[in-house]
Amino acid sequence: MTRIRLTALALAALTAAAAHAQSDKIKVGLMLPYTGTYAALGTAIENGFKLYVEEQGGKLGGKTIEYFRVDDESDPSKAVENANKLVKRDNVDVLVGTVHSGVAMAMAKVAKDNNTLLIVPNAGADAITGPLCSPNIFRSSFSNWQPAYAMGLVAAERQKHKTAVTITWKYAAGDESVKGFKEGFESKGGKVLKELNVPFPNVEFQALLTEIAATKPEAVYAFFAGGGAVKFVKDYAAAGLKDKIPLYGPGFLTDGTLEAQGAAASGMLTTLHYGDDIATQKNKQFRLAYAKTYKLQPDVYAVQGYDAAQLLAAGIKAAAGDLTKRDAVVKGMEQAKLDSPRGAMTLSKAHNPVQDVYLRQVDGQSNKAISVAVKQLADPARGCKM
Secondary structure, three states, X not given: OHHHHHHHHHHHHHHHHHHHHXXXXXXXXXXXXXXXXXXXXXXXXXXXXXXXXXXXXXXXOOEEEEEEEEEOOOOHHHHHHHHHHHHHHOOOOEEEOOOOHHHHHHHHHHHHHHOOEEEEOOOOOHHHHOOOOOOOEEEOOOOOXXXXXXXXHHHHHHOOOOEEEXXXXXXXXXXXXXXXXXXHHHHOOOEEEEEEEEEOOOOOOHHHHHHHHHHOOOEEEEEOOHHHHHHHHHHHHHOOOOXXXXXXXXXXXXXXXXXXXXHHHOOOEEEEOOOOOOOOHHHHHHHHHHHHHHOOOOOHXXXXXXXXXXXHXXXXXXXXXXXXXXXXXXXXXXXXXXXXXXXXXEEOOOOOEEEEEEEEEEEOOEEEEEEEEEEEEOOOOOOOXX
C-alpha cells in the first residue's frame, strides 16, 4: 500500500512538474506557405518573426517560444484542417498566418470558433478586420484596401491619369485590391475602363495583355505577388507595354521579386507600408541584422513577421507572461505602439495597422521610398461590429 501511495505521489509530482514546465513555454503555430507560388513569402515571414524573438534572447515575456509549423500550400480547401492541426492537435497558444487571403479567412473562422489568438502577418483580406473582426484576431500587415486606395490617389492626383485598366488573379485579395484602387482613383475623377482577371494561380497573361493594348488606357493597375508578379511584369515589358502605358500596383508587385524581374521592373511606382531605404535607425538595424542572420535582404514580408512577434510580445508583457489572462493580452496588443522598420505603427479599433503608405520607385534591386503617399492611413473596417 505504501509503495502504491509513493508511486501515486511520484506521478502527481511529475504531472505537476510537467504542467509547470509547459507554463514556461508559449506555443506558436506557424501556418504559412512553404511550397508553391508564395513559398518565399512564408519563409521571410518566419525569418522575421524568429529574428525578433532571438533579439529578445529567444524568449518573450520570460517565456521560451516553441514553434509548430504547417505548410498551408496556399490552398483554402485545406485551411480548416491545417489550422485545426495546430489548434487541437498541438494546442498552440497563438496562430500566426498566413499569406493567401482565402486561407487566412478560414483561419480566422477557426480562431473565432476556438477562441484562439490569431496574428495575421500578411493576408490583406478586408473581411479579417471587417465582418470577421474579433477581440482575438490581429493583423501586423495591412488591409488590401490600404496600398490600393493610396495608389488610386497617386495615379489620379500626382500622375494625372484619367483612365485605367486593372488586372489581377480572381480571388479575395485581387478583388479587394482593385476595388480599393478604383475607389481612390475614381474619387479623384479617374475612370476604370475594364477590370480584367485570371484564375489563381494562372500566369498565362498574353490574351489580357493584348486586350490592354487594344483598350489604350492611360495607366494599368496590377495585383500579383511572388512568382506571378515576376511573370506578369516581365510579360508586360515583353509585350512592349512598359514604355507606352505606365504599370502601377501595390508593393507586392515588386517586393521580393526584383532580382527575377530585372530591367522589366525598372522605374516602376508602387505603394506600400514599407520601403527598403526608410531612413530610420530601427530600419537600418533591422536590415543589417536580417542580412547577417539569413544571408538575404529583408522585404516587407520579413517586416510583417518581425512586427507580428513585436505585437505578441506587447500582449505577453501586459499580461506579465500569463496568456490565460486573455483580456490583458488583448489590451496590451491593442495599445501597442510599435517601433517598426516601416515607421510608427499602432492598431485601429478593428486591430488593423494604422501606418504610413509610401510611394516607392524601383531603382536597381531596391524599392526606394520617394515620398509618403498617405500618412497614417487607417482601413475603414467596413462591417466590423466589435
